Amino acid sequence: DSNDLNSVLDYVKSNQTSKNVEYYGKAQGKNVFVIHLESFQQFLIDYKVDGQEVTPTLNKFYHDSNTVSFDNFFHQVAQGKTSDAETMLETSLFGLPQGSAMVTAGTDNTFQAAPALLNQKGYTTAAFHGDVGTFWNRNNAYKSWGYDYFFDSSYYPSNESYELNYGLKDKIFLKESAQYIEQLPQPFYAKLITVTNHYPYPLDSQNASFPKTTTGDSTVDGYVQTAHYLDQAINEFLTYLKQTGLYDNSVIMMYGDHYGISSNHSDAIKQLLNKNDFTKYDDAMFQKVPFMIHAPGIKGGVNHTYGGEIDVLPTLLSLLGVDHSNNIFIGSDLLSEDHKQIVSFRNGDFVAKDFTKVGSKIFNTSTGEEILELTTEQQATIKAETKYVQIQLDTSDQVINGDLLRFYTLPDFKTVNKSDYSYVKSKA
Numbered sequence: 001d002s003n004d005l006n007s008v009l010d011y012v013k014s015n016q017t018s019k020n021v022e023y024y025g026k027a028q029g030k031n032v033f034v035i036h037l038e039s040f041q042q043f044l045i046d047y048k049v050d051g052q053e054v055t056p057t058l059n060k061f062y063h064d065s066n067t068v069s070f071d072n073f074f075h076q077v078a079q080g081k082t083s084d085a086e087t088m089l090e091t092s093l094f095g096l097p098q099g100s101a102m103v104t105a106g107t108d109n110t111f112q113a114a115p116a117l118l119n120q121k122g123y124t125t126a127a128f129h130g131d132v133g134t135f136w137n138r139n140n141a142y143k144s145w146g147y148d149y150f151f152d153s154s155y156y157p158s159n160e161s162y163e164l165n166y167g168l169k170d171k172i173f174l175k176e177s178a179q180y181i182e183q184l185p186q187p188f189y190a191k192l193i194t195v196t197n198h199y200p201y202p203l204d205s206q207n208a209s210f211p212k213t214t215t216g217d218s219t220v221d222g223y224v225q226t227a228h229y230l231d232q233a234i235n236e237f238l239t240y241l242k243q244t245g246l247y248d249n250s251v252i253m254m255y256g257d258h259y260g261i262s263s264n265h266s267d268a269i270k271q272l273l274n275k276n277d278f279t280k281y282d283d284a285m286f287q288k289v290p291f292m293i294h295a296p297g298i299k300g301g302v303n304h305t306y307g308g309e310i311d312v313l314p315t316l317l318s319l320l321g322v323d324h325s326n327n328i329f330i331g332s333d334l335l336s337e338d339h340k341q342i343v344s345f346r347n348g349d350f351v352a353k354d355f356t357k358v359g360s361k362i363f364n365t366s367t368g369e370e371i372l373e374l375t376t377e378q379q380a381t382i383k384a385e386t387k388y389v390q391i392q393l394d395t396s397d398q399v400i401n402g403d404l405l406r407f408y409t410l411p412d413f414k415t416v417n418k419s420d421y422s423y424v425k426s427k428a
């Protein structure tokens with residue numbers, strides 16, 4: 001009941017961070033593009049096959065002097081995969097330990113999510129995706145989150161050759177999204193969810209312009225090829241943004257939602273990474289995904305802060321100068337010096353700046369060495385970090401399972417009324 005809110009509010013209070021004056025509000029009033037890079041792992045950044053970069057566009061974006069890029073950023077998804085990533089990015093709440101929060105809670109729960117928060121600051125909000133709107137219950141969850149518009153596959157030209165795997169091919173998807181982007185009153189918050197770089201990584205011969213890897217694992221070897229295709233699609237989209245001037249008028253945020261190669265493929269992974277071992281520590285590090293924020297005039301560079309998807313929303317709102325000190329968020333601003341560098345995984349494991357815990361094993365995070373005998377001091381640190389992770393996860397689950405945001409009055413925020421929204425395409 002509403003009393004359960006107290007422990008949540010205690011957490012929120014203890015989770016407050018100071019502002020980083022170098023970044024806070026530096027992108028105030030700018031449009032926001034959130035580009036979801038399907039199954040895109042950090043190791044692809046600057047990765048080469050036979051001397052050729054797999055993702056030249058994204059590498060350039062990653063190293064751009066106006067891009068803040070994180071190289072110790074992890075996905076934190078569980079069974080809900082893409083939907084868990086979306087939930088974290090839009091609400092700074094975790095997905096659930098089982099199933100998908102977007103499916104089980106997306107229709108009925110109350111949220112104070114990114115689209116609604118920004119909408120009430122004058123933003124138009126829109127989500128774009130080339131699959132049917134019902135997948136992951138997006139057509140309902142997006143209403144709860146307050147998206148003004150959701151352009152699903154019904155808004156895109158249909159032609160058998162345009163589709164692959166889970167939906168529209170990325171190049172066609174991004175190209176055909178332009179006609180809707182152009183109609184959005186500014187400033188807008190637009191999320192574009194790509195899908196071609198999705199397991200099992202098929203690609204039609206016409207678009208296959210990069211050699212597959214040769215590990216011999218057929219579910220792995222197509223990964224660089226579809227990643228390269230995604231990179232080309234992003235290149236075309238960024239060119240469009242530059243031509244229209246939107247590039248200089250927008251925050252462009254990109255992230256990989258989760259791993260593309262599951263840890264079951266350790267033999268192939270060892271070949272790809274050119275390593276003899278794939279330890280539990282290596283596996284944890286393999287869960288890194290890119291997180292990049294480009295904004296005109298901001299100081300870019302590769303930032304080594306440890307963080308994850310749960311931290312994206314507070315980071316973005318800080319950059320936009322939108323106060324979030326009263327919001328029930330589990331994560332915190334990655335650019336704040338108070339950000340605790342402990343990345344919780346959904347199963348209670350974690351990567352912290354000092355130690356990494358996988359099951360009962362503890363590793364030194366910077367060297368990867370397993371620590372077999374812990375000192376009393378190390379034991380105390382790990383105990384505290386384990387507890388912090390558990391509190392994060394439990395607090396988040398309490399909020400979602402108890403639908404607690406319905407009891408919480410966020411200052412200057414009007415509760416979203418789902419019946420105000422319809423995404424059904426009207427007949428021309």
Ligand code: GP9
Binds near residue numbers: 081135
């Ligand atoms: C489908 C897509 C895939 O619409 O977003 O989701 P995933 O399988 O990655 O969770």
Ligand code: MN
Binds near residue numbers: 038039081082257258
């Ligand atoms: Mn996904």
